[in-house]
Amino acid sequence: MERSRQIDEVLDAALACEPADRAAVLDACCGDNIELRREVERYLDHLGAVEGFLAAPPAALAARYVAEAQEIAGGHRYIGRRIGNYRLVRQIGRGGMSRVFLAERADGQFAQQVAIKLLRPGFDSDVDVERFRDERQILATLSHPHIARLHDGGVTHEGLPYLVLEYVEGEPIDVYCAARGLSARARLELLLHVADAVQYAHDRSIVHRDLKPSNILVSAGEGSVKLLDFGLARMLEAGVTGEAPPTRTGHRWMTPEYAAPEQIRDSGMTPRTDVYQLGAVLYELLSGHTPFGDRIGTLYELELAALTEEPTPLGGACRGDVDAIILKALSKRPEERYATAGELAADLRRHLAGHPVVARRRTPIYRARRFARRHRSQLVAAALGALVVGVSVTTLAAERRRAGRVAGRAAIVQTMELAGRGRVERGELEAGFALLQRALVMRRGEADGAAGRGASPSASARPVPSPAHAPTQRGMLFTRPGDVFLMHPDGTHETRITHSPESWNDHAAWASDGMHILLSRAVGGDRAIFVTSVDGSEMVQLTAPPPGWKDEVPVPLDDGVAFVRTSPAGHADIYDVAADGSTISRLTTEGRVHDPAPVPGSQLLAYVSDGDIRVLNRHTGERRRLTNSPTQYKAGLAVSPDGTQIAFTRIDPGRLEQIFVMDLDGTHVRRVSRGDFYDFLPRWSPDGTRLAFTSLRDGTSGVYTMRVDGRDVVDVSRTPASLAMRPGVSVLHVTETLWAWR
Amino acid sequence: MESPAIIPTSDIAADEIFEFIYEDLKRIARQHLRRSEAHVTLSTTELVHESFLKLRASPRFTDRAHFFGSAARAMRQVLVDFARKLRSEKRGGFYRRISLTGVEAALEVQLDEMIALDAALEQLSAIDPRLTQIVELRFFAGLPEQEIADILGVTTRTVARGWLKARLILLRTLETSK
Numbered sequence: 014m015e016r017s018r019q020i021d022e023v024l025d026a027a028l029a030c031e032p033a034d035r036a037a038v039l040d041a042c043c044g045d046n047i048e049l050r051r052e053v054e055r056y057l058d059h060l061g062a063v064e065g066f067l068a069a070p071p072a073a074l075a076a077r078y079v080a081e082a083q084e085i086a087g088g089h090r091y092i093g094r095r096i097g098n099y100r101l102v103r104q105i106g107r108g109g110m111s112r113v114f115l116a117e118r119a120d121g122q123f124a125q126q127v128a129i130k131l132l133r134p135g136f137d138s139d140v141d142v143e144r145f146r147d148e149r150q151i152l153a154t155l156s157h158p159h160i161a162r163l164h165d166g167g168v169t170h171e172g173l174p175y176l177v178l179e180y181v182e183g184e185p186i187d188v189y190c191a192a193r194g195l196s197a198r199a200r201l202e203l204l205l206h207v208a209d210a211v212q213y214a215h216d217r218s219i220v221h222r223d224l225k226p227s228n229i230l231v232s233a234g235e236g237s238v239k240l241l242d243f244g245l246a247r248m249l250e251a252g253v254t255g256e257a258p259p260t261r262t263g264h265r266w267m268t269p270e271y272a273a274p275e276q277i278r279d280s281g282m283t284p285r286t287d288v289y290q291l292g293a294v295l296y297e298l299l300s301g302h303t304p305f306g307d308r309i310g311t312l313y314e315l316e317l318a319a320l321t322e323e324p325t326p327l328g329g330a331c332r333g334d335v336d337a338i339i340l341k342a343l344s345k346r347p348e349e350r351y352a353t354a355g356e357l358a359a360d361l362r363r364h365l366a367g368h369p370v371v372a373r374r375r376t377p378i379y380r381a382r383r384f385a386r387r388h389r390s391q392l393v394a395a396a397l398g399a400l401v402v403g404v405s406v407t408t409l410a411a412e413r414r415r416a417g418r419v420a421g422r423a424a425i426v427q428t429m430e431l432a433g434r435g436r437v438e439r440g441e442l443e444a445g446f447a448l449l450q451r452a453l454v455m456r457r458g459e460a461d462g463a464a465g466r467g468a469s470p471s472a473s474a475r476p477v478p479s480p481a482h483a484p485t486q487r488g489m490l491f492t493r494p495g496d497v498f499l500m501h502p503d504g505t506h507e508t509r510i511t512h513s514p515e516s517w518n519d520h521a522a523w524a525s526d527g528m529h530i531l532l533s534r535a536v537g538g539d540r541a542i543f544v545t546s547v548d549g550s551e552m553v554q555l556t557a558p559p560p561g562w563k564d565e566v567p568v569p570l571d572d573g574v575a576f577v578r579t580s581p582a583g584h585a586d587i588y589d590v591a592a593d594g595s596t597i598s599r600l601t602t603e604g605r606v607h608d609p610a611p612v613p614g615s616q617l618l619a620y621v622s623d624g625d626i627r628v629l630n631r632h633t634g635e636r637r638r639l640t641n642s643p644t645q646y647k648a649g650l651a652v653s654p655d656g657t658q659i660a661f662t663r664i665d666p667g668r669l670e671q672i673f674v675m676d677l678d679g680t681h682v683r684r685v686s687r688g689d690f691y692d693f694l695p696r697w698s699p700d701g702t703r704l705a706f707t708s709l710r711d712g713t714s715g716v717y718t719m720r721v722d723g724r725d726v727v728d729v730s731r732t733p734a735s736l737a738m739r740p741g742v743s744v745l746h747v748t749e750t751l752w753a754w755r
Numbered sequence: 756m757e758s759p760a761i762i763p764t765s766d767i768a769a770d771e772i773f774e775f776i777y778e779d780l781k782r783i784a785r786q787h788l789r790r791s792e793a794h795v796t797l798s799t800t801e802l803v804h805e806s807f808l809k810l811r812a813s814p815r816f817t818d819r820a821h822f823f824g825s826a827a828r829a830m831r832q833v834l835v836d837f838a839r840k841l842r843s844e845k846r847g848g849f850y851r852r853i854s855l856t857g858v859e860a861a862l863e864v865q866l867d868e869m870i871a872l873d874a875a876l877e878q879l880s881a882i883d884p885r886l887t888q889i890v891e892l893r894f895f896a897g898l899p900e901q902e903i904a905d906i907l908g909v910t911t912r913t914v915a916r917g918w919l920k921a922r923l924i925l926l927r928t929l930e931t932s933k
Contacts, residue, residue, distance in 0.1 A: 017882070028920055059926035066922050067872075067894045 016049075023053045095119050096129055096175055097167050110141055111244065115180060127164060130176040130244075144244075145174045151219055151243050152176070159210035161230075161241045181239045183230035190298055197330055200298045201361055203231065206238040208291055208361070211354035215284045218249040222282060224290035225271040226297065247282065269316060270303040274345050277316050285347040288357055292342025292350075299335070300327050304343060320345070334364040337372035490521040490530065497521040497532050499547065510549045518543075520566045524574070531555070531567035531574060542567045542576050542590075556590055556597065564588075568609045568618075570631075575600065575609050575618060587620055589631070600631060610650040610659070612677065619659055619677075621647050626661065628677070639679030649694045652677070653701045658721075660685070660695035660704055672706055674721060685723040692717075820906045824888065827896035831873070834895070838869040875928040879921060886921040893918055 023042040030038045035057070043050035059066075091114065094101050099116035105128065106113035116129045132145050152163035165177040184192065186207070190200050207229055214221060223245040230239050273289035275281055296304050304324035324343055326336040338360050344350045351357040360370045490510075491498055497510040497518050510530060511518040520533040524544060534543045540563035542556040555574065556564045561581040568575040570589065579585040584604040590597045603622040610619045616631045619639075624646055629636040639659075640647065649662040657677055663684075664670045672695045675682040685704065686692040695706045698718070705718045719726040880887040885907070892903045893914075900918070904911045 021882070024920065024923070028916055028923075056923045056927050059923050059930075062926055063919060063922045066926060067890070 019049060020052050020056075023049065024056055027053060027057060091131070096131070096169055097165065097177065098122075099127060099129060099177065101129065111145070116177075126180045126182075128161075128178040128180040130178060131169070132173045132175070134171075134173060142174055145176075147248070148244050148246065149176055151246050151248060152178075154217055155214060155219070155243075157210055157213045159206050159238050159240055160213070161239045178241075179239075181230045181232065181241065183232040183239065185226040186229040186231050186238070186294070187226035187297055189231040189233075189236075191301075197299055197335075198365065201295075201335075201365060203236075203238060204291070204295050204298065205358050205361055207240060207294070208354045208358035210238070210240045211287050211291065212358065214243075214246070215287070215353050215355070219243070219246055220249060220282055220284055221246050221287050222276070222290075223268060223271075224287055224294055225268050226294060229294065249283070269319075270306060272316070272319060273347075274320050275347060277319055283347060284353050285350045287354055288342050288350045288352075289344075289347075291354060291357055292339050296324065296327070296339050296343065299331055299339075334370045334373065338364065338370060341372040490523065497530070499530075508548075510545060510547070511552075512549060522567055522569055525569045525571055531569060533565045533567060533576075535563075540564055542574065556588075566607070566609065568611060570611055570618075575611070577607055577609065587618070600629060600634075601636075608648055608650045610652050612652045612656045613654055614656055617656075619650050619652055621650065621661075626650065626659065626679075639675070639677075640682070651696050651704075653697050654699060655701055658701075660697065662693040662695065672704065674704075685719070685721065687723060687726075820908075823892060823896060823898065823902075823906050827888075827891035827898075830895040831876070831891055834869055835873040838866045871929055871932065872925070875925045875932070878928050879924055882924065883921075886917050886924070889914060889917045890921050890925070 023039070026038050026042055027035050039050055039053065043053070091101050091112070092103060096116065098118055098120050100119040101114040101116050103115050104112055105115050111130050111132050114129045114131065116127050118125045132141060149163065149166050156162070161181050162179040163176060164179065166175060167177075168174050183189070186203060189195075190203070195203070207224070211221060211224065221240070221243060223242060224240075228240065228242045230241060231237070232239070269277075271290045271293045273282075273286045275286060293304055297306070300307075305318040305322060307325075324340065326332070326340065328336070331339070338357070341360075342350055342357055351360065356371075360372055363370050496512075499508045499510055510521070511532070511534070517535040518532050520531075522531045523529075524531050529544050529546060531542060531544050533540055539558070539560075541554055541558055542564045543552055544555050545552045555567075556576065556578075558564045558578060563579045564576050565579065566577045573589050573591045575587055575589040577585050578588050578599075586602060586604060586606050587600045587609050588597055589600055600618065601620065601622065606620055606622045608621045611617070612619060612628070616633075617628050618631055619626060619628045621627070625641060626639045626647055627636055628639060646664040647661050648664075649660075651660045652658070653660070658674055659677060660672060660674045662670050663673045670691045670693050671684055671688060672686040672692045673682060673684050685695075686706070686708075690708050692706050692708045695704045697704060701721075703718050703720055705716060708717050717726055717728050876887055876890060879890070888907065889903060892898045892906065893900070898906075900911050900914045904914045907914070
């Protein structure tokens, strides 16, 4: 008790003084009590980490929890449903794009249990369906006692493809081994069966790519091994089992704990990828944790370790042969691993038979490893430098030159990307995106030219619409967190409009000249409205809020731009700025205003204030309240092209967000969306017959359209291939083009 | 020395506040899914203020300090309960992860972290309950330091120092419990 009070007092003293005086204060407080001083320093050691700790707003966490809870609830809906000749009994697994159910014969013909793998709704784009079909084809070519068999496949009545698979009643291999306290030798022998199954697949030019304990089941009875889930498997070019040509995924689907370095950097996969994963599984079976699982907290640290750190040898009974075999399988460079699962199995058998193993004949590799390890510290230092100090690209480039011999530029870029993603995952968005952006710049080999790119805010310089920058046709603007993108009219490709690593950009809209884009840009804590040409080259600051105030949500008007300005105390009102930027005037005074939406062909502006929709006349200043139900939160206003109706999102307490439409005088309020999903942000089609909206379905947000009466819902977000389901994609502005796609 | 106001942690109105915050939090969370994350800090603060304004009408919630203390606590409870429930759902039986995207894996880590944070806060309360209050008001309710100082009746300097010290202790606790 006395001791902890002492520590507390010294800690208080150390925190109360200037950082420069800290050592002196510790000297004075602790004297020669080294134990006490060490204890206090264990707290002070965390000073470097304090900044990022508890920095992510909890509402961001809550949002993910809600999405996840929805996803889980989504699986429950399927229980009891009939698919083909089977009835779904319970969900036994879920992956990135599919769910797996235990099912039994529904026709009472005979008792049979199967596993049914069903594509998740929302993952039924052409690409996903093709991958599902690949899996079916791959499984159809595999017939091996240690690989779970394919029975059948088909398509449900709503068009979702499914596979009927052998149901394996068993435990994951790690659980099986632990529960029975198997000897190391017995574990190695079990893994040999797995390696044989993988080699069988390699012989057919198939790489599994997702080997991990939960995909390797051992039946409780006879202890027989079954390899499952070829959902990530790929067929290599016929006859190729060696180095080239590697498979590229384009998607980073993987299980991080078992991912090989080339999977993390998506740089091509061969049978040697499976060898790495077998090594990782073996490592876990013998040590109880994955290669870096014992010392790694977050996902990005895990990926960073898989790229840059050597796994700790197991030692003990594994010292020598087994360690050598595992470390060879876990080599960072694929060419240093066993070429196939069969070679790994052969070495394991040599060890079990007491013969010398191939893995130990490779001392030069160890020397090379040691060399790499020495240089890793530089690599990490470069990344940490970027994290902590935000060093410039040129400094990083210098670091790169030093570390380059071993790591190469690519590794630095990867390190930055991992660190950036890690920061984003932790909610440190601006720092994270800054890193990602820098990495992107380096990837493009523009390290020298790009440092000064981005906005140079200047309130006096106004954009001059120049025909040279006029797009031939407008496209659809959308955001992914932090940046604005343009989907081109033909729906085939997208362009990034904003590139500034220091800023956060959103709320994009076409200016009324049809040639410029308005957006809201945050730099640090400051937010202002900017206007840019379509290629992002002319970025000009349009508004200059007083210090501490924020300007958000620009709305193009025929004679200027309206926007929402928020005071430091959180009071938000609508302002407008004349087209030449000369005058700014305040349009509302309620203080709790958002979502301005102009009524086409008039001076009217609809908006939400205190939960209700109002409309104001910008010239006369006259305001009118259209709804009177403040407990039903409303947002996302959009006025129909003919100016007669308003579409909006309404959130009734305890209900899902739904899209409603009403007449401009506040009458004829009617619900349009069906009530099963979170639907929001409605936007009108140019002819006023349909609404586009964002909807959260199965935990993913996508863009849909429907008729104004709510019928004929069409999923459009995956029509243009590149606007695939990605988190955070929302409809911001819809034009003719979107409707043309349908 | 300042004498800080200690916020009562058990009281009859806590359930009511909890319900209210819980519903509002879900609403904010849903909105968050379609807005840029840059707004979220604001939203959290707004949420608590908004709730306060609405509840203030009731004669039972006239005590500002009392209200914010309960609201922050409710927020913590909501998040931890949510994390526990989700984790048990995700880990029930041999529920297999077929293949995880990075995002899903990160979520699992976050669920663990949230639960560990809750335990660390319990330990912190045993050492210094005022530090826990500062963390709750600052992190879970998203209040600025000035406001926390007003509520607790101390200086901003005390709040800033307490916030720093609390995080150091939490980080140390999390490190040793790993």
